[in-house]
Amino acid sequence: MNEQEIIARLVDDAEESLETMGYIGLHEFIWSLRGYGFDLDRTQSMVIVEAVYEVIRASRDLSLKWTRWPVSPGAWWDASADVDLEFDIDPEANVATPFLLLVEQRPSRG
Secondary structure, three states, X not given: OOHHHHHHHHHHHHHHHHHHHOEEEOHHHHHHHHHOOOOOOXXXXXXXXXXXXXXXXXXXXXXXXXEOOOXXXXXXXXXXXXXXXXXXXXXXXXXXXXXXXXXXXXXXXX
């Protein structure tokens, strides 16, 4: 699979998560990439993950938010525009450690 095909596959995964949940953790991009077992070094992986991030951001009305585990819709807070994007998190980290999400802005029902 070439880089563009990998990006397309990860974009499809991200779109599915956004459709289902309304949000996606930035770490899920790199975790999905690893889960597919592609033999990529860290630099290649980050180029792909950042490309997926840009494609998703350009195609939807999304906000970057902080949250903690377990994710509870609405229990997140705004990330600053200049935040360093962290696409990889330690799965063994303390659950109180916040991580970044992309949250879809959906019209309120009512």
